[in-house]
Amino acid sequence: MSSQKKKAFQIEAFKHRVVVDPKYAEKTWKILEHAIHEIYNHNASGLSFEELYRNAYNMVLHKFGEKLYSGLVTTMTSHLKEISNSIEAAQGGLFLDELNRKWAEHNKALQMIRDILMYMDRTFIPNTHKTPVHELGLNLWRDVVIHSHAIQSRLQAILLENVRRERSGEVIDRGLMRSITKMLMDLGPSVYQDNFEKHFLEVSADFYRLESQEFIESCDCGEYLKKAERRLNEEIERVSHYLDTRSEVKITNVVETEMIESHMHRLVQMENSGLINMIVDEKYEDLGRMYCLFRRVSSGLVLIRDVMTSYIRDTGKQLLTDPERLKDPVDFVQQLLDLKDKYDKIITSAFRNDKTFQNALNSSFEYFINLNSRSPEFISLFVDDKLRKGLRGVTEEDVELVLDKVMMLFRYLQEKDVFEKYYKQHLAKRLLSGKSVSDDAERSLIVKLKTECGYQFTSKLEGMFTDMKTSQDTMQGFHASHGSDIGDGPMLSVQVLTTGSWPTQLITTCNLPAEILGICEKFRNYYLGTHTGRRLSWQTNMGTADLKATFGKGQKHELNVSTYQMCVLMLFNDADRLSYKEIEQVTEIPTSDLKRCLQSLACVKGKNVLRKEPMSKDIADTDTFLFNDKYTSKFFKVKIGTVAAQRESEPENQETRQRVEEDRKPQIEAAIVRIMKARRVLDHNNIVAEVTKQLQSRFLPNPVVIKKRIESLIEREFLERDKGDRKLYRYLA
């Protein structure tokens, strides 16, 4: 305690304070200077806080704040210079350690100094806008120690060396690194950045550039990706342990750029291990890794997506243009489904269900499915196959699965109306031949189609089902009322088909055997009796008959044949041999049908209930037919019906297509009229656009066709051309 203070504070005395002279200031400062020295030399315990605080307080109070402050700066600076020297003197590995230690000591000292100079910090410094003590201490440390030439470069070098060592597998003192980087951050973000981070990033970039080059020469894609991932994780971990968190994104950027972005293309295209190979080999883990890594890089995913998409398209295109494949539609469609499944799986398991990939997959499918104009037909055949036999014995859930998959393919079709046409045909055949596996499955599919395309699409199909049901009821009624009449006569089962719902067929007739005619008449009368205003016409080209036939040695067989075949066979009840011409004359079956029918009766092994002379595969006008007494068959029931739906022959296909085109015309016209009615006046391009938009759920209209339709409508005075502008059309009410 300084004695001169003793006489200061007594209440009674008169205080004419002597003006404080500069010497006083100098003395006081010396005390404080000494104290600072002691603090730096770890001798603070001998000092009295109160005394020092009081001295500083007095200096500021008596307006010597400036002296105190500048003294502080000088003293601290000189101490730091000493410290700086001692750090520089440290050898090799001890450098960081010494730096760290001295830093901690400095902080401690700084705090103590700040505490005793608190009054100056509170009053003098804000008034004069000087730097507060704590900040001053940090700034001086930064300037004198860190930015001292020797230390700065050495520090940087050692830090970077440590990182390098750790990258090559050595273990380093992470705690020490942490303290040092923390110190840099405390001194200011720019200090950290300039003294460390900037260089760290540069060096890392070089390091990874080199390493990635090495790897890419020596590893295959999957291995490389593994390595890249490992390095990435390593860096993230490094940041969490001893770097500033804000460095994370920067260093990961570096790794991503050097290891991934620079080699992106090469990796993807890598022979035998690139993306395509991974897809083909279903390497889900590798694909997943690639996805995660590439995601970090801009346009990384785009690359993957593009490569994958073009591969899918190629595969699809191949599939669709391969004539071998196209021979078996069912198999073909199955291949498509398998393809879709495969990629779905890849996207789900490796690509995290990424929507953009899903979209790319969808658009690819859409693209190549429509490359082949027969796709709608094939899909319908696929469905047909499944509904006939493929889904036999399959659980309800699995049925749904298959149907959903079919629907998915259906959605890709551009010409949905073509599909509709075929589907109708195939459905008709299924219904009429009673060959559908499960009525529920059929209906389920109809519902799905309805959901997808609307009521119009499926109304006729539903009509077909209704007809079947109604026919059942009608038959019941018929048998109930006429049961007694029939007696021994043939059993008749009639399906009454509403003309509009079922696929159009040419009405053909033939001469039915007398026995049949009778009962048919009975039915006709019955039906027309209960339903007025309708016309019935027998569709003899469809229909089947079960005949009981007795052959030479008395074998009895039940033959299941078509109506035409029945007519022909019944003739042989009265004659043993008949010439072609005779048969034709009596039955009046159309030629091609007759030929086909005879072919299947006489020329097919195991089904030759007739014998043909001369024996040959084809039917000539001059052939003669005999009842084959010697016919044998293992089975009691023999089916000689017409085969199931097949893929159409070329000409048939053409025909169907034509019909489809015809059907489209009125739809286009209707669309045009609808649009013009609403818009009144519209130009050509817009009409085309609107029409396309309206019809795209069914098919893609051809602009040329649209134009023709417009002309047609103009002729019929639904529209007119504008006088001034030839491209403008006006609706005529």
Place this chain on the structure above:
Amino acid sequence: MEKESELIRRCIEAACQSKESVEKWRKQRRTLERLPSHLSQSLLRNLLRRRLLFPSLLEVFKYSMEEIDLRGENSVDAEWMAYLGAFRHLRSLNLGDCHRINNSAIWSIVGMTSLKEVDLSRCMKVTDAGVKHLVSISTLEKLWISETGVTANGVALLASLKNLSVLDLGGLPVTDSALNSLQALTKLRKISNQGALVLQRFPKLSFLNLAWTNVTRFPNLSALECLNMSNCTIDSILEGNGDKAPLLKLVCTGATFMNEAEAFLYIKTSSLSLLDVSKSSLSRFGILADMKMLEHLDLSSVTMGDDSVEMILCIGANLKNLNLSSTRVSSDGIGILVGHVPKLENLSLSHTAIDDVALSYIGLMPSLKVVDLSSTNIKGFILQPGTESHMDSTLTALQNLSYLESLNLEHTQVRDPDLHPLSSCKKLSHLSLKCASLTDATLHLLSSLPKLTTLHVRDAVLTTNGLDAFIPPTTLRVLDLMGCWLLTEDAISQFLKKHPQVEIRHEIVQNLSTEHQTISDRLSTSQQSLKGPQWNKKQGNLPMPEFLLYNREELLALQFSPLSLQSPHDAGSVTPNLADEEDLQLYLLEFSDGKLKTGLASHSHLSIIPIVTLGVAPSV
């Protein structure tokens, strides 16, 4: 500086409790050198406020004060100065309006080497002799001696103050020769003077106050930023060679322009940010065209009409404040402005002929915060042609002003239903209404304004019930109900009890609180920041001050005070000697209709001179 701590505050309060308290500690020590400057200031301020300061007490502060502000303290005299002279570290001394300061008082501060700033504005008794003393303070850097008794000779003496950088000589009869001698003051930055040719010698002059002087023309001053030539007769400004001064502020209130075309020819108008030509003779406004940086434009009381508004258009881009009160601008003029004043925050159109049409235009000025529409033809509604019964409130236009904070509709004919749209002005904090046709419904309407802090509803027909039922917004602090003569004392005190956070202004309340106020407090409640009458307790007679102003409240307060005035109230309420008319000149402010209401009508011997407003020359 940080705030005082709790303990220190209490100490100061305890110290300033009363005379006795002061005595007690005064005895202890003669100086306070251990007290930091800001605490001494605080103590002094408190002592001043409690009127406990007297000369010998000043000695206590001898070693600790650096600046002293004794503005307006009439008790300050030579004795005070004597003590002040002993202050060791005094740097700044403000004695403005200390009317007792005379030359001998100044003698006390002779030779103070720490003194750098001295303000003696309006110390009438200071003359040239006093200046002689001042010049001995060679460290003086800033000196204000406007409106003192100093003459040209005195000013000439100032030449020896080599360190002078700010010099305020407003209103002094300075001559050219005196000014010449000031050339020696090379550091002079701020000077207000007359006879200006010599100003060329002050190249660094940035601030010039020539108000009330006879300057007619003066030369170029290329550093000049602020120029005040109010009430001067202006011939030309800043004519001369060299760079044009980048003038930022130009104030020419009440000036007479001899030659308008030439007057502004030499000013670099493109940097001007403030132009005040209110009450001047300016009639041609073409000069406005270049002032693209103008933020503040005051054209009040100028003869301008709608045609001149076009001039404002070109410069509207930066305009923040526009004062067109008392001009001939009409609603059409306002219409012209729309769209050209995107930053306009403050618009004053009081005492113009605008009507409701203008409101729709005003609604289109998006940045408006403060709008003064008092004393205009605004009615609040427009009669739709053809349908007399259907009237739209024109104030709905104001709802578009999302920043509107203050609205003045005093002396318009707006009635209750027309005020409806205001209830959706979310930011409105100040609203002034004064119209005899307003009723309780107005109060009710306004209780929904979320940010209202100040509400004036004057002269309205408000009943006790209405006031009772009024639920003020939670932010309301001031409710001015002057002139609502139906309200009783009870009603008001009831309201105050229910809503203690609201301050009510009313003639009755004025009186109630007058009982407890001291003179000095009265001095500070005058509304226009002009001084109320000043009474010296010791003298019983009326003094003859230069400006004696009553605002309306004070005058109405008279109705309740007895007229025998030889002995003023103990509490010091203002009671002029009304019998002595010749001695009294009353200047009244804000009298709406020239008539006094109720109370004073009975004092018929009073002759009042109505509606004269008088201002002190602005010291910019």
Place this chain on the structure above:
Amino acid sequence: MKRKDTVKLISTDEMEFVIDKDAAMVSQTIRNMLTSPGPIDNWVFLGGFAETELGEVTFPEISAVILEKICQYFYWALQYSRGKETEFHIEPELTLELMMAANYLHT
């Protein structure tokens, strides 16, 4: 007997006041004094000032009367912050010195 959570304040005329640490910490200066950094574990660093070690502070420039008043204020401030709003009376003759001491102690 000195308990752990008290501190001794000594005036210029050697009067001793033992008060709770909590109360003493009302003064920022005393707070800083007592919480000035202590020794770091790993290193040989004799941290802290003499006062921290001994738990007592001497104020050679504050008299006993004033110091007593200051201590009273400490306790009063604690009470006040806990919600008890009472008056703290200051005798006029103490005000100036008390002010200076308060400024010194940053109270």
